Amino acid sequence: MTVSVAPNAVAAVSEARLWQRLMEMAEIGGFVSEEGDTGVNRPCLTTLDRTARRLLISWAERIGASVTIDPAGNLFLRLEGEDPSLPPVLTGSHMDSQPQGGRFDGIYGVIAGLEAIEAVATAGIRPKRAIEVVAWTNEEGGRYAPGCTGSMSFADFRPMSDFDDIVDAAGIRYADALAEQMASESDLATRPLGYTPHAYLEAHIEQGPRLEVEGREIGVVSGIQGSRWFTVTIEGRSDHAGTTPLGLRRDAVQDMVRAITALNALMHDPDDVLRFTVASIRVEPDTSNSIARRVVFTIDFRHPDKAVLIERGDAITGVVEAAMTTCTATVHERFHALPVDFGATVPGAVAAAATSQGLSTITMPSGAFHDAQFMVPLCPTGMIFIPCRGGVSHHPAEYAEPVACANGARVLVQALLTLANS
């Protein structure tokens, strides 16, 4: 059936409706940057997040999708299939943003998933299996690091309780923020945590420059590079900046500079495939004339090759410790995810759908870290990438063309139907 029905659903995808919904969602937490771009700051488990979820639910209910939430706060919109007893096909992404984020990262995959089931419903198609659209809790890790706590909990990659005591910048515990959200959504039907989907397919902006540079319309994602996140704490001593000879200091800022310089050497990669980032730095007491007694900084290290990820990641502690002159350093690894390979099933369905629609493709790994990563142990998994301008994301300038968004949704609905009928 799929070959004949898919085109009807594909034709039922509305570029205008999809774009309108993206822009409406972008108003929730929206701001205009210093450069005049329209950004989004919508942290997870906040009133803004809940407002966005309610808007999504209102759209889903209009097309007859059933709405449930699980104990991790993940939100599910289910379009029933012919046989409700069969494991459904799962699609979706996340609705939270980076603090200085854009209008497409995450939310596009959720809205495209909704567009897909709406197109299926509009086309009057009833696939063999149900299709569920999920909005995962806290993918970004902007408010609560690490990210992907919702999908990690769903997939039992880590127990939910591991995240309870993470605090945000205001000192609010993750468990308390989640409990507040569950309470405010107590009117919604609940479901147990986790299940084994028939397949998982997530649509997302590329967040990199390849599709744009190579002029292709669809990225068939083959897998996701691995990520390791660390927190480095350097302990020195605070003394008077005007009187203390440099030779007698234990200056945490100076040893931080040495540590980052040494890490740059460790992470050097002529092929520019390795991703090494220090993006958060906290200094105490952070006053200009008192030498820093403590510095805490983060490391975000990623690579598609498991061997490189393990070898260089495991070397970080030694390199940081060796860089200390007068301070002491402790390195804590707060997140570790090995590279994943999506295999043939879902990428094959994506490639076939794109090709049948006359869209050009590249098969490529994902540089970014996605909820899809955690579905791999559960079921055949894949992702669809659409081009984003300049490869920019996590920034108000993040942008995807309306036609690119629609292309992604059309490939998504066809691939979902292929999987839902298999």
Next chain:
Amino acid sequence: MTVSVAPNAVAAVSEARLWQRLMEMAEIGGFVSEEGDTGVNRPCLTTLDRTARRLLISWAERIGASVTIDPAGNLFLRLEGEDPSLPPVLTGSHMDSQPQGGRFDGIYGVIAGLEAIEAVATAGIRPKRAIEVVAWTNEEGGRYAPGCTGSMSFADFRPMSDFDDIVDAAGIRYADALAEQMASESDLATRPLGYTPHAYLEAHIEQGPRLEVEGREIGVVSGIQGSRWFTVTIEGRSDHAGTTPLGLRRDAVQDMVRAITALNALMHDPDDVLRFTVASIRVEPDTSNSIARRVVFTIDFRHPDKAVLIERGDAITGVVEAAMTTCTATVHERFHALPVDFGATVPGAVAAAATSQGLSTITMPSGAFHDAQFMVPLCPTGMIFIPCRGGVSHHPAEYAEPVACANGARVLVQALLTLANS
């Protein structure tokens, strides 16, 4: 008269009373550090600051000193002399602390000044000139940088209005914080801003290791090294930490590391006389997986040699700009004070007093920056240093022995009487 009367006042200095008052003051904003030391966090123009000032006033009124405040919030305690028409001798220091400060920096000079006039009153001595004890507003610059705004305003080194729009970490304007304090002290008599004292003498802990290392009891301060404070802003671009090739990034943290490394080379000093400190760093958006779009860091540069201060300080902007690879940098100099020489008059009186009391001395420059710096253009100026343990200050472990505090107060009262009778 001074030779005969001074010893009586010297004998009237009470080590116990001085220590008791220091410890009582230390409870206002006091805290216990992670290492178990008793520190003080008493920012200027706060309720804590005002509580400390009220306590000081209560002690001053008991000995018949008159209390006034000026428009900069500086607090004066006056012990009248034989001829009220003569310019008084001024002593004192500041009552604010660093955020992670100690129990002696600043407040010692104020309490020692009070002890000196109390000893003079107790000894029944009436010097020719009045002696005034001053508590200067915001010396530390911990809440509002630069520091010494009270003494700079008094000495007309800079107009008071220059400081109006400085904001603290909470965004509160200096002018508003000062207005709040003036309102809460509206019951106190006021005086105009500034006058020309006959002489100025400030007692302070050394904040360096020399007196302790060399086993001397009193530092006869010959002058103060110069200070230049800068704020460096590095502008980059925020992108996704997992997808953006390092070759395409504009990472403000990486260019900050290059800038500090280059500044370390510029500021290299084999004699370890130069003081170069980066102690405050703010990163935006400060989230671990978004590349830093902006870093703001401070530079505190000090040297006793005017030529070095000017030559290397003026080179900072060029060195920072040359260190940028993909970001842009702007350097703002927010404070500039050249080295000062106290000359012979006040240091001579201090040395004579110490010697006549059998106390060992060193003549030394001040590494720290003090309100005394701004009195130099107005009148003969000097300082008395007492040893502090390990040379540590701006830290909860800051400590001066009770006997060292008393030695300083005895030298202070004798020197003040010499100057007040001249």
